[in-house]
Amino acid sequence: MIHAIINGRVFDGADFTYKALLIKNGVIQSIVAPDCPEVTQAAILYDAKGAFVLPGFIDVHVHFNEPGRTVWEGFRTGSAGAAAGGITTVCDMPLNSHPSANNAGTLQLKEQSLHHQSFIDFALWGGMTADMSHNEKALQAMQDVGIIGFKGFLSESGISDFKRLDHHSLPQAMAFCGETNTILALHAELEDILTHYDLSQSGRKDAAAFLESRPVDAELEAVDIVLDYSAKYNTPLHIVHVSHPDVVERLFSAKKTGVNVSIETCPHYLLFTDEDFLREGPLLKSTPPLRDKDSVEGLWEKIHQGKIDIISSDHSPCPPAMKQRGINNIWQAWSGIQSVQFGIPAFISCALRRGFSLTDMLPLLTNNAAQRFPYLHEQGRIQPGKKANLTIYDPTIDTHVTSDDILFRHKYSPYVGREIKGAIKATFVNGQCVYKAEEGIVVDEPFGKNLASL
Numbered sequence: 001m002i003h004a005i006i007n008g009r010v011f012d013g014a015d016f017t018y019k020a021l022l023i024k025n026g027v028i029q030s031i032v033a034p035d036c037p038e039v040t041q042a043a044i045l046y047d048a049k050g051a052f053v054l055p056g057f058i059d060v061h062v063h064f065n066e067p068g069r070t071v072w073e074g075f076r077t078g079s080a081g082a083a084a085g086g087i088t089t090v091c092d093m094p095l096n097s098h099p100s101a102n103n104a105g106t107l108q109l110k111e112q113s114l115h116h117q118s119f120i121d122f123a124l125w126g127g128m129t130a131d132m133s134h135n136e137k138a139l140q141a142m143q144d145v146g147i148i149g150f151k152g153f154l155s156e157s158g159i160s161d162f163k164r165l166d167h168h169s170l171p172q173a174m175a176f177c178g179e180t181n182t183i184l185a186l187h188a189e190l191e192d193i194l195t196h197y198d199l200s201q202s203g204r205k206d207a208a209a210f211l212e213s214r215p216v217d218a219e220l221e222a223v224d225i226v227l228d229y230s231a232k233y234n235t236p237l238h239i240v241h242v243s244h245p246d247v248v249e250r251l252f253s254a255k256k257t258g259v260n261v262s263i264e265t266c267p268h269y270l271l272f273t274d275e276d277f278l279r280e281g282p283l284l285k286s287t288p289p290l291r292d293k294d295s296v297e298g299l300w301e302k303i304h305q306g307k308i309d310i311i312s313s314d315h316s317p318c319p320p321a322m323k324q325r326g327i328n329n330i331w332q333a334w335s336g337i338q339s340v341q342f343g344i345p346a347f348i349s350c351a352l353r354r355g356f357s358l359t360d361m362l363p364l365l366t367n368n369a370a371q372r373f374p375y376l377h378e379q380g381r382i383q384p385g386k387k388a389n390l391t392i393y394d395p396t397i398d399t400h401v402t403s404d405d406i407l408f409r410h411k412y413s414p415y416v417g418r419e420i421k422g423a424i425k426a427t428f429v430n431g432q433c434v435y436k437a438e439e440g441i442v443v444d445e446p447f448g449k450n451l452a453s454l
């Protein structure tokens, strides 16, 4: 049976054209004229009514925390929020599920627990921790289970069974990933610098003390070290949640000399400033922290210059109490921003207001990730033969975000109260509609697949 999405303006990789999309067995079969006879013979899957038909967004950095910390999130709720945000594939981090997925056993445990739990497609990152980086056999075993790459930290991760890479274990990790041509994603803030500036024992408990404790130097020093190792060992690097334009510049310069690195930032570094953090406190606590207005402007300039590859949410949820306990003592608050449902629509809204075109922004949300990471190559573009993972986006609708809209577990987010121009109308995974704006999640049983499962 052939299904059709009609009356949409379909993104063909360069432009939008008024076409119908024919889908068979979850795969895009053809993009045809609206009055083509095949369209009249097909079953109508969705009438886009003039809205944009986009490749489904790919979010390579989320923490859905299943198994073990589903009190914080969980795949059912996390993936529902993602679907409502137009995301059709997430890559889930090896923390903060418990135990951390840093060996084949815990990775398998995690994979098994996710069967029939995700409304969208997903892939898993494997943990690269100090206690495992020397164990090539164990790392290989994780690759045999199926991972999109490894994730490591250069600063304390905040999770006791996820040990940061230190001066001894980092080169081991870089060498292994170089030898096996596996992407190593790094949280790049250097612990030595953070320790030097740390004010957590100073008696100060205010939000400004947190900002002062995590200067951009910690990011710059970290990327200098890992770029050197990457050049030495040929390690494909992915630097997650870069918060500052100087860090982007450092990475991009290295990339121009041949270092294999991709650069990620998140909507919160583009849409909020340190002033917002000082006002809101724990709600906007993240690592690295939010930066000043000039840095935010600088980061947008880096996007304009095409120096940033990927926008991810870094959705890092927790129960509200773990934020509230930091109101009078910022060190007590969990670091992480609940964003997966709103980050990308808010980013697009702001980008369009700033004069960027949707066609320029889409690769950051779709095809760049599809090209960069294994297992995602069948996505990222609307072309015959690609997976029918699609997002219907109406740029004309204004949305006022309320906590009632939230589909992820805990009903708070810094995006609540924000005006977003443009709305996700529907989300399709494997040619099946999973989300409609008017109805919410429209399938009973989650059918999202682990794309990296071998």
Ligand SMILES: [Zn+2]
Pocket (backbone or CB within 6 Å): 061, 062, 063, 093, 314, 316
């Ligand atoms: Zn993260």
